[in-house]
Amino acid sequence: MSSKNNQALVPTAVINDSQWQKINSAIAPLNNDQLTWMSGYLAGLAHQQSGIHAVAPASSASVAEKQLTILYGSQTGNAKGVAQDYKEKAQHAGLKVNLLSMADYKAKQLKNETHLLIVVSTHGEGDAPDDAIELHEFVGSKKAPKLPDLNFAVVGLGDSSYEFFCQTAKDFDARLEALGGKRLTPRVDCDVDYETVTNAFFDQIAIQLKEEFAASQTRVEQTSTVAGVASLATGKSEYTKKSPFTATLLESQKITGRDSVKDIRHVEISLEDSGIQYQPGDALGIWFSNDELLVDELLSLVEVDANEQVTVGDQTISIKTALIEKFELTLSYPTFVKSYLDSAPNEKLQALFEDKAQLRDYLADKQIVDIVVDFPAKITAEQLARALRPITPRLYSIASSQAEVDDEVHLTVAMVEYDVNGNVRNGSASHFLGKRLEEGQEVKVFVEHNNNFRLPQNPDTPVIMVGPGTGIAPFRAFMQQRAEDEAEGKNWLFFGNPNYTQDFLYQTEWQRFVKDGVVDKVTLAFSRDQEQKVYVQHRLLENGAELYEWLEQGAHFYVCGDATHMAKDVHDALLTVIQEHGGKSAEEAEAYLTEMRRGKRYQKDVY
């Protein structure tokens, strides 16, 4: 059934154009059985909520009605996920709620807010995520208005092993108070295992909010069931982090040469029959299991019998299964050290634990097993399970466009392998995908949408892509999409890696893109091919005049890859280029970039 034929039958009074588009895009991938089921489902839905149409106009007219605004600032999608959860919960609780990325929020609106919930992450050395930078600056500046009517709460996401843990959240919290806001509840700073904490936090303020809102609000919308349909209509798949799709590994192919210092894999996964839709710029979440060898090593070190039963959530399983399936073993975190110390006191480890900076350095390149190797102790299965935090999926930038690969999804995965005191340690998900999972075997996946990393709407807009190393992944997706769209806009790739002959990821594909006229320029930086190391930022500076010209033509500038060094260096190089070739002062260059960011012309996907 073609959507075009359908359109003629739709009374526009009932469903407007944009709604109709959404419905169509949602039902496009469905087969006949699914469509039949949907028709019944929608009929049931209509019956359940009769009266909704009558309510809607009234609610939008009621300006005085209290509303909870949830703003998120998210780099990797976690804070956004929490904020979305909150929105759903708030709606369940009958609260009127408005959810926005900080990037899409007009700062002047702040003074009109009565109830504000901020969910914001911190990364690197206390840096705000890209979409929060502007609001963060505004709130901290003299331009920020007094906020006497504001009730607020702040949730911070971060990693406690870093010195400036949840710094951005702390800043917002302090400033909103200083501006006259009233704290609904004390800020919470969540570590990497944030989910239980964030849930508890919201349950608490929901009660408070309900009371406050009830006083001024007589009518409560029942929109909860509709929310499910709406999310389907915006192209979100039914598979989520919590209920992932069981996909099949099609291929895991090493794409660095035999003499490379890196082992990088091109991974192809089948999403057949899932109906999952993703867009270039999205990420794929991978649920992995831990390496059995690693688990055996850990169990023997702490002298725990593999068959010993432990309780994880509402399941009772063997400690070995728990370690393979349920717990995070390849990252180290201070909470483990604390619990481990509680179970087996150790003076040296205690001393280390108390020195935050030293502990962070120590944990940086250690896995759980390494801590146990360094500070051996015999503990019980129960103690071990309690010390560990739940396993979390890893996100990979998607390297394909569905316009090109249909129901496949491609990733570019660096095998992480390093030496800790003579023991080879492997990255968890990378090792799982690249080494342990065989072609044809199953892997649980979900799509993490990322609207902060999107091709320009206008196909004629030039695109500049900076993606050294595995940072090249989303740009492969971008170019597949632009090729398929026959987009006219120019495309310029900056790529770097150690060696030209070994590490030019997807070289033959880029050659093809250039030959076919999809990509206009490829500028390369192979750091180890000459004595002086050369990186992408050097190439940006060398090509400054032309780069600035592209920016002036309205080019979008994308950066993907390493957050700690590369993205910063690229940012600085970009500022230099704007200053030098745009004849601007440092402040003007900053403003230029801010303007680009605001126009979604400067986007980052860094990790």
Added chain:
Amino acid sequence: MISDKKFIVEGKLAENERIKGESNFLRGTIAQDLKDDLTGGFTADNFQLIRFHGMYQQDDRDIRAERAKQKLEPLHNVMLRARLPGGIISPTQWLAIDKFAEDHSIYGSIRLTTRQTFQFHGVLKPHIKLMHQTLNKVGIDSIATAGDVNRNVLCTSNPVESEVHQQAYEWAKKISEHLLPKTRAYAEIWLDGEKVETTEDEPILGNNYLPRKFKTTVVIPPHNDIDVHANDLNFVAIAQEGKLIGFNVLVGGGLAMTHGDHSTYPRKADDFGFIPLEKTLDVAAAVVGTQRDWGNRVNRKNAKTKYTLERVGVENFKAEVEKRAEIKFEQSRPYEFTSRGDRFGWVEGVDGKYHLTVFIENGRILDYPGKTLKTGCAEIAKVHKGDFRLTANQNLVIAGVPPEQKQQIETLAKTHGLISDGVSNQRLDSMACVSLPTCPLAMAEAERYLPGAVTDIEGLLEKHGIPERSIIFRVTGCPNGCGRAMLAEVGLVGKGPGKYNFHLGGDREGTRIPKMYKENISEQEILTHLDELIGRWAKESNENEAFGDFLIRTKVIAPVVNSAKDFYA
């Protein structure tokens, strides 16, 4: 110079003729390609044109399929063949070459070749200019060592009779210079030479260059180390009382053929007669000019001088040369070839200096476990007062050592395995071209196959009780024939992986072409045949009768007398 039109082949010109014609005197768009870092290779016409500058684009064929899966292009690199008339090289030059190979080539080796020069293998695009500039600094270039031009001019490595050799070598250099392309493309592209606005012209080679490759030698009988019959043009040195007086001129040798195409075949050179020294350059230019004008530019497979001679007739070709050079060839002076191999070990020259010839298996100078050949050569170069001479058999002569330094050189050579006991005569008489993994033309292994194959043959000689005897054994990876298998007693020509055409019946002096005995057989089948034939040779041969001669006499194989008629008969 007006050519006789009736000897020009009419028809649609071969693609390479277009490439040369449109190349703006061999420039093409090489300079632009050098700046394109999306690929490590050269594109379209430039792939051919860099050959005229002494380079071939190659890749590591062992990993071609693997890299395709890795979404990486083939490991493109270039092989450079230096222009080194007569194969003489100074210690300073050696050290520069040694360092470049070490620092900037994938294989890290110096490969001595059958063209009496050295090759760098595995140089990546970003290092190509540096390579030419490094060589230029020590007075070496690679102009016209490949492509449709006169290539590196060989000269017998005869350090003993130093005076004649010195004169012959000077002629080799002069001929090489005289026949070089005149275009400034090489200097412009690789040495950042100034672009001079002149109307260029190639008076000798012609603006479309030659129809096909052209090879020239200067040979000093009785040594035929440079294999005259593998070359288009040979100057056979005729000396009187230790002084060079002129040359016999041999034209139209060549070993290349194409599998399955019987219009192609290896052919011996014809003797045109004697010329006095002063006519040498004129005759060289006249032979080249005649081939330039009469050579087949329609079918590249029949473009070499040997086919021109067959087509127009030797007498017509010779008459044209006489006309152009304004001479009459005199009756050939008598000479004899008695050997082709190098004389290993120390010899004392007539000038009282010493010369050490060392055997380099496959000509591959590299440090092997327990045999640090490359380091050894470099250590010698640091103290050596004479020069190095590369032989056309891929070996090395440390020449001109004063008596007082002989011991020092010998010690260094021994320490680094350049002199080692127990290298059999069979191994010394065996040779192979480079072939896999770098040569794009290779059909079967050659260099990598040779050492083991020789060990097997040594075993057979031992088995049949003649371990001290040897057979001229040569392996070439494709019918193009760099390994000169078509002048061996046992010649293998690569046909496919592990498969060779098996030729028998050449002689030790390199004056008889071997004939195919079995087509497309495996390494094991080759050994089985050799086992039987060596067994018979051991029992039935006359005294000192060479293997090839024995096979002819006993009618195991028929001799090739006139290749055009009987090579395939």
